[in-house]
Amino acid sequence: MFLRASRPSLLRTAFPAVRLSSTVAKPVSLKDRLAELIPKEIENVKAVRAEHGKKAFGPVLVDQLYGQVLTSVLSRLPALIWDGSVLDPGSSFTRLFFLSAHPRSPEEGIRFRGKTIPEIQAELPKAPGGSEPLPEGLFWLLVTGEIPTQEQVAELSRDWAARAAIPEFVEEILDRCPPTLHPMSQFSLAVTALNHNSAFAKAYQDGISKKDYWGPTFEDAMDLIAKLPNIAGRIYRNVFAKGKLPSIDASKDYSHNLAALLGFGDDPAFVELLRLYITIHSDHEGGNVSAHTGKLVGSALSDPFLAYGAALNGLAGPLHGLANQEVLIWLRKMQSKLGDDPSDEAVKEYIWSTLKAGQVVPGYGHAVLRKTDPRYTAQREFALKHLPDDKMFKLVGQIYNLVPDILLEAGKAKNPWPNVDAHSGVLLTHYGLDQMSFYTVLFGVSRAFGVAAQLIWDRALGAPLERPKSYSTAAIQKMFAGKP
Numbered sequence: 001m002f003l004r005a006s007r008p009s010l011l012r013t014a015f016p017a018v019r020l021s022s023t024v025a026k027p028v029s030l031k032d033r034l035a036e037l038i039p040k041e042i043e044n045v046k047a048v049r050a051e052h053g054k055k056a057f058g059p060v061l062v063d064q065l066y067g068q069v070l071t072s073v074l075s076r077l078p079a080l081i082w083d084g085s086v087l088d089p090g091s092s093f094t095r096l097f098f099l100s101a102h103p104r105s106p107e108e109g110i111r112f113r114g115k116t117i118p119e120i121q122a123e124l125p126k127a128p129g130g131s132e133p134l135p136e137g138l139f140w141l142l143v144t145g146e147i148p149t150q151e152q153v154a155e156l157s158r159d160w161a162a163r164a165a166i167p168e169f170v171e172e173i174l175d176r177c178p179p180t181l182h183p184m185s186q187f188s189l190a191v192t193a194l195n196h197n198s199a200f201a202k203a204y205q206d207g208i209s210k211k212d213y214w215g216p217t218f219e220d221a222m223d224l225i226a227k228l229p230n231i232a233g234r235i236y237r238n239v240f241a242k243g244k245l246p247s248i249d250a251s252k253d254y255s256h257n258l259a260a261l262l263g264f265g266d267d268p269a270f271v272e273l274l275r276l277y278i279t280i281h282s283d284h285e286g287g288n289v290s291a292h293t294g295k296l297v298g299s300a301l302s303d304p305f306l307a308y309g310a311a312l313n314g315l316a317g318p319l320h321g322l323a324n325q326e327v328l329i330w331l332r333k334m335q336s337k338l339g340d341d342p343s344d345e346a347v348k349e350y351i352w353s354t355l356k357a358g359q360v361v362p363g364y365g366h367a368v369l370r371k372t373d374p375r376y377t378a379q380r381e382f383a384l385k386h387l388p389d390d391k392m393f394k395l396v397g398q399i400y401n402l403v404p405d406i407l408l409e410a411g412k413a414k415n416p417w418p419n420v421d422a423h424s425g426v427l428l429t430h431y432g433l434d435q436m437s438f439y440t441v442l443f444g445v446s447r448a449f450g451v452a453a454q455l456i457w458d459r460a461l462g463a464p465l466e467r468p469k470s471y472s473t474a475a476i477q478k479m480f481a482g483k484p
């Protein structure tokens with residue numbers, strides 16, 4: 001709301017804090033003042049980028065600090081150590097520093113400790129009668145760099161089952177959440193509250209030496225992973241009124257227990273899907289929002305529960321993990337508008353209408369990948385094997401044939417190909433888990449594996465506090481003023 005200074009004396013009496021000039025209106029509300037300042041600052045930033053954008057600032061260009069030109073600096077600058085997984089070793093560095101001298105790398109996608117998804121599918125231990133890898137084996141691989149034996153994996157299943165119970169007060173927190181509170185907010189609340197029993201926080205208070213940090217961090221990391229199925233199951237049953245939570249079965253693997261807690265334990269195909277799902281969503285090197293947040297918060301020696309609670313809040317954003325929910329909402333809207341069997345022309349028009357409305361096509365594009373996400377391909381192969389005739393699966397395939405050309409024609413997205421989130425919801429929906437606001441919780445259960453593995457190593461190797469330098473636009477202007 002703006003006050004006109006037409007009657008200065010009256011205004012001064014009623015609003016003494018308002019500074020008046022005889023001619024200019026001054027907003028009294030902070031938001032109104034901000035609304036005035038924003039367009040001016042947008043112009044100012046444009047001018048700074050036009051004048052100084054191509055000037056080198058350390059290893060980067062000024063423009064890259066603001067992002068979007070050439071490529072956002074943060075997704076290219078080697079800045080983090082992350083041991084569990086890497087997207088195309090070497091190529092990002094090459095592209096940042098030797099852009100013109102080297103051909104563009106194809107960015108083939110994730111490797112867990114050097115192994116591609118098909119390789120881990122072949123090499124990691126399976127459940128009796130199962131054909132998908134057990135996430136227990138993936139965690140062993142992330143932590144040690146080694147493929148575990150069947151016995152080692154069985155021991156992890158038993159250990160996690162033994163640690164699975166959550167404190168009563170955490171159950172109460174969840175039971176008191178309104179069902180309208182998003183499942184990811186409930187998830188983050190519960191994980192943060194687990195810090196109550198953190199072995200690391202206690203050991204730190206008791207004066208543990210730096211060289212011993214990794215021990216209690218390991219215990220917390222194991223507790224964190226072990227307790228997630230009970231938290232996820234409780235949220236699912238509370239929010240969607242799905243009845244009483246069963247107990248953990250110590251003779252079953254992690255994914256089987258998670259499926260049972262959600263009410264799908266009797267469906268072997270769903271259990272297999274969860275094994276694949278948790279394995280492939282676990283880790284995507286260190287710079288993605290959730291993993292990086294976990295590492296950043298952990299660098300302050302916040303315990304693994306606090307660090308992972310923070311990571312979950314990042315995963316809950318629609319440009320990151322929540323995109324799997326957004327994909328399903330988008331597909332459902334498309335189906336309700338165009339019917340079950342739409343023509344390519346109708347689908348194209350729907351995709352264009354999304355872009356023209358200033359929205360992103362969910363499930364497409366990526367900050368680092370430059371081709372179809374191999375996690376998308378793994379899920380597509382699962383669908384071809386288990387649900388080839390599913391209508392929504394067919395729609396996902398149809399969209400795959402149309403979106404990349406449209407994104408290329410629109411001319412903004414650097415990667416027109418699908419990411420992991422373009423496919424996951426369709427698989428879950430097929431088995432009856434069609435409450436899309438819950439999907440990112442499952443992603444969160446899985447991502448804990450990667451973040452926890454790295455937190456253990458960060459404490460073992462004495463990783464430093466993370467504190468990047470930042471600059472204001474005014475500082476940039478001052479620094480480069482008058483310089484060619």
Ligand SMILES: CC(=O)SCCNC(=O)CCNC(=O)[C@H](O)C(C)(C)COP(=O)(O)OP(=O)(O)OC[C@H]1O[C@@H](n2cnc3c(N)ncnc32)[C@H](O)[C@@H]1OP(=O)(O)O
Pocket residue numbers: 068072318319320321323355359360361362363364365366367368412413414415419420421
């Ligand atoms: C597990 C995961 O986190 S995977 C990613 C999940 N997220 C999604 O699927 C959401 C849709 N995708 C996107 O929004 C983006 O591709 C991201 C967030 C994944 C990557 O973002 P960026 O690294 O900034 O991508 P990029 O450099 O290609 O962006 C350049 C422009 O293209 C646009 N763009 C990128 N992807 C898309 C898309 N799928 N639909 C429409 N526009 C897009 C960006 O919004 C940006 O526009 P702007 O210049 O107006 O700001």
Ligand SMILES: O=C([O-])CC(=O)C(=O)O
Pocket residue numbers: 283284287288289290367368419420
């Ligand atoms: O790597 C990224 O930025 C996003 C992503 O795909 C993930 O975290 O799984």
